[in-house]
Amino acid sequence: MCGIAGIRSQKYDIVKLIEGMCLALRHRGPNASGQWQNLTSKIALGHTRLAIQDLSDQGSQPMCSQCKRYVIVFNGEIYNHLKLRTMLNEHTWRGFSDTETLLTAISKWGINETLQQLTGMFAFALWDQKLNKLYLCRDRVGEKPVYWGILDDSFVFASELKALKTIADLKFEIDRNALALYLQYAYVPAPYSIYKNIYKLEPGSLLTADLNNDQVTFENVKLEKYWVQSKIAIEGDQRPISFDENTAIKKVESTLLKSVEGQLLSDVPVGAFLSGGIDSSLVVSLMQSISDKPVKTFTIGYNDSEYNEANYSKAVAKHLKTDHREKLVTVDDVISLIPTVPNIFCEPFADSSQLPTLLVSEFARQSVTVALTGDGADELFGGYNRHTGISGVLKPLMALPFPLRMALSHSIKLFSPSSLDKMYKYAIKPLGGALSYSLPGEKLHKLSNVITAKDYTDYYFRTCQINQNIDTLLEFEYQADEESRDVLFENFRQVENYVMSMDFDTYLNGDILTKVDRSSMAYSLETRAPFLDHQLIDLARRIPIQYKICRGHGKIILRKILSKYVPNDLIDRPKMGFGVPIGSWLRGPLRPWAEELLDENLIRKDGYFCVDKVKQMWLEHISGKRNWQHQLWTILMFQAWLMHNREI
Numbered sequence: 001m002c003g004i005a006g007i008r009s010q011k012y013d014i015v016k017l018i019e020g021m022c023l024a025l026r027h028r029g030p031n032a033s034g035q036w037q038n039l040t041s042k043i044a045l046g047h048t049r050l051a052i053q054d055l056s057d058q059g060s061q062p063m064c065s066q067c068k069r070y071v072i073v074f075n076g077e078i079y080n081h082l083k084l085r086t087m088l089n090e091h092t093w094r095g096f097s098d099t100e101t102l103l104t105a106i107s108k109w110g111i112n113e114t115l116q117q118l119t120g121m122f123a124f125a126l127w128d129q130k131l132n133k134l135y136l137c138r139d140r141v142g143e144k145p146v147y148w149g150i151l152d153d154s155f156v157f158a159s160e161l162k163a164l165k166t167i168a169d170l171k172f173e174i175d176r177n178a179l180a181l182y183l184q185y186a187y188v189p190a191p192y193s194i195y196k197n198i199y200k201l202e203p204g205s206l207l208t209a210d211l212n213n214d215q216v217t218f219e220n221v222k223l224e225k226y227w228v229q230s231k232i233a234i235e236g237d238q239r240p241i242s243f244d245e246n247t248a249i250k251k252v253e254s255t256l257l258k259s260v261e262g263q264l265l266s267d268v269p270v271g272a273f274l275s276g277g278i279d280s281s282l283v284v285s286l287m288q289s290i291s292d293k294p295v296k297t298f299t300i301g302y303n304d305s306e307y308n309e310a311n312y313s314k315a316v317a318k319h320l321k322t323d324h325r326e327k328l329v330t331v332d333d334v335i336s337l338i339p340t341v342p343n344i345f346c347e348p349f350a351d352s353s354q355l356p357t358l359l360v361s362e363f364a365r366q367s368v369t370v371a372l373t374g375d376g377a378d379e380l381f382g383g384y385n386r387h388t389g390i391s392g393v394l395k396p397l398m399a400l401p402f403p404l405r406m407a408l409s410h411s412i413k414l415f416s417p418s419s420l421d422k423m424y425k426y427a428i429k430p431l432g433g434a435l436s437y438s439l440p441g442e443k444l445h446k447l448s449n450v451i452t453a454k455d456y457t458d459y460y461f462r463t464c465q466i467n468q469n470i471d472t473l474l475e476f477e478y479q480a481d482e483e484s485r486d487v488l489f490e491n492f493r494q495v496e497n498y499v500m501s502m503d504f505d506t507y508l509n510g511d512i513l514t515k516v517d518r519s520s521m522a523y524s525l526e527t528r529a530p531f532l533d534h535q536l537i538d539l540a541r542r543i544p545i546q547y548k549i550c551r552g553h554g555k556i557i558l559r560k561i562l563s564k565y566v567p568n569d570l571i572d573r574p575k576m577g578f579g580v581p582i583g584s585w586l587r588g589p590l591r592p593w594a595e596e597l598l599d600e601n602l603i604r605k606d607g608y609f610c611v612d613k614v615k616q617m618w619l620e621h622i623s624g625k626r627n628w629q630h631q632l633w634t635i636l637m638f639q640a641w642l643m644h645n646r647e648i
Helices: 014-024 081-087 098-109 111-117 176-185 229-238 245-263 278-289 310-320 331-345 354-365 377-381 390-398 402-413 417-427 440-450 456-464 495-521 534-541 556-562 582-587 591-597 600-606 611-623 629-646
Strands: 002-008 032-038 043-049 070-078 120-128 133-138 147-151 154-158 198-200 205-210 221-225 270-273 296-301 323-328 370-372 526-528
Touching: 002 014, 002 070, 002 120, 014 032, 014 043, 043 070, 043 120, 070 098, 081 098, 098 111, 098 120, 111 133, 111 205, 176 495, 176 629, 229 495, 229 534, 245 278, 245 534, 245 556, 270 278, 270 354, 278 310, 278 370, 278 377, 278 556, 296 310, 296 354, 310 323, 323 354, 331 354, 331 495, 331 629, 354 495, 377 495, 377 534, 377 556, 390 402, 390 456, 390 495, 402 440, 417 440, 440 456, 456 495, 495 526, 582 591, 582 611, 582 629, 591 611, 591 629, 600 611, 600 629, 611 629
Parallel strands: 270 296, 270 370, 296 323, 370 526
Antiparallel strands: 002 043, 002 154, 032 043, 070 120, 120 133, 133 205, 147 154, 147 198, 205 221
C-alpha cells in the first residue's frame, strides 16, 4: 500500500512541491519515496511506498514502462497479477511487483482493456508521454482513495487532502454545500470534498486529463465509468439465479474462499481483524482452513458491556485456534487519540467507530503489515437493520394511513431513548429470540423518523441521515444534492435489494472504506476486504433475497457457511457494530474537550452553525433528556477539523 501524488502547473516549482506532497503521505508508504518530473510538460509525479510485494528496488515507483511511453504511480494490490503475467508471457520481467504487471498490461492492451482484467484494490495515475494525457483510475468499489482538482490553473491529485494542502499558494475554500452533506451523513460523499474545486474520484471511474494546453480547465477533463455496481444490482434483482439454496451456499463459499486465498498474496506478515461477528469470523475461518499455522487475529474491547465484543471474538478465536491478540481500551486511550483525528482524516468525518478502528489498526501493526477485514458483507447479504426490518416491520407500517404513522411517530418521541431502554429491559428483553436487540431506544427513535417516509427512496435516505433537519442547524443557505437519488426504487423488484445497493454505493464507500483506509494507513497497515472481490459481488447480487434475509434475520447464507466452522451459539446474537460509548463519554471525560469546541463565541464567529440549536442539543444531551451523540459528534468533528486547519 502506498501514497500517490502529482501536480501539473505552469506557475509553480513542481520539483519542490512534489517533495512536500510526498512528505505529507509518508505514513502511507514509510519504506521508500520517489519523484519523477517532466519539466517540458511541467508535470511531476510522486510516490511513497509500503512494500508488500517484491520488496526489492525493482518495485520502486514512479515506474516507467519498458517502451518509455508511460509513467505510473500506483497505490493498491492486483491480486491476480501472477495470472496476468502468464497472459503476457512473452514479456521479459525486471522484477516481481504487481505495479510492473499493471504497467506492462497497459502498454500492451491499453488502459480500458486492462481495467476489465484487473482483480484488486487500487488508485493509480498514469502519464502518457506521447499524448500528454494524465489518467487517474480508482478500483471498482473504491477501497483506495484519490482526490483531484484544478486550482489556480494547476491540476493536482493525491491519495489524501493533506498532500494537496502542502501547496501553500493554492487557496482552499470550504464548500458549504459539501458541509451540508457532511452534517447529514457524517462524511462528505463522493464526488465532493470539503473544498470547492477539489473532488474525490468515484469508484469504478477513469479520469482523462488532456494537458496539451498551458491553461488547465475542467473542460480538459473527461470522466467515465468502467464498472457500475447499481447496474449489476438491478440486473441481479430482476433476473436472480434459479439454483437451490445448497448450491448457492457452495458457490458463495467457494468464491469467497478463492478471494481470501488471493488476498493472502504477500511478502510480509498477514493477519485479520476479528470482532467475533459473522463477517470477520467467516473470513478468519476460511483463512485458517487454508493456513498451515495459526492466523494472527486482533480485537479490542471496552469495560462497557453494551459495546464490548472482545469476549465473543476470544471465543471464536479459541474455537478456530488462531493466534489471538486482544487489547482492552480505556477512556484515556480514546482521549489521547482524538486530537490526531482531524489530521488523519483530512476532511470532516464523524463515524465514531473511527476511534476503535484507529486503535485496532495501531495494535495490529505491531505484529503484521497486512490485515484482512469483513467489510462489504452487510451491503451484499443484508446485514443492517434497515435491510432486515423491511418485510416484518417497515412494509406493514408503510401500509398504514399516513396520519396514523405520524401519530405513532409522535408517540415514540414522547419517550427518551434511555426511558425506552428501561421499558425494553423489563418488558421485552426477557422474551429473547427475534425481539433481542442492542440499544433498543435509539433504534425506536430511528424508526419513528422513517415510518413517516413518503416512499422507499425517502425511507432509505432517512435511515442513513444523521441530522434530519439541517436547515435549523445551519446558519447559511445551501443547495440540496439530488444526484445521489438517481437510482430509484422503481428500478428494483425487491426493496431490500434496492437498499443494499444504495448502501454499497454510498455508505460503504463514503463511510466504511474511508474509515478503514485512513485508520489503517495512519499506522502503515494495509487492509484487504475479501467480500469486495468483484466476482463475489456479481454472484451475491444474483442470489434470491430469501437466501439472504428471512424472518428478520440477515446474512442467512453466510450464517450457514460459518456454521461449518464455528458453532451457532458463538455467533447467534444481535448485531453490535464497532462503536464506542460516545454518548456517555461526552457527558463525562470528553465533556471539557467538547465544551471548548462548542463555545458560543467561537461558533458565532465562524458562522456555520446556529448557536441556539447547538446549545439546546448539548444541554439536552448532558442532562440525559435526549441522546444527541451522533448529531453532536458531527459538529464536534467539524469544529476539531476547522481548528486544526487554522493551525496549519
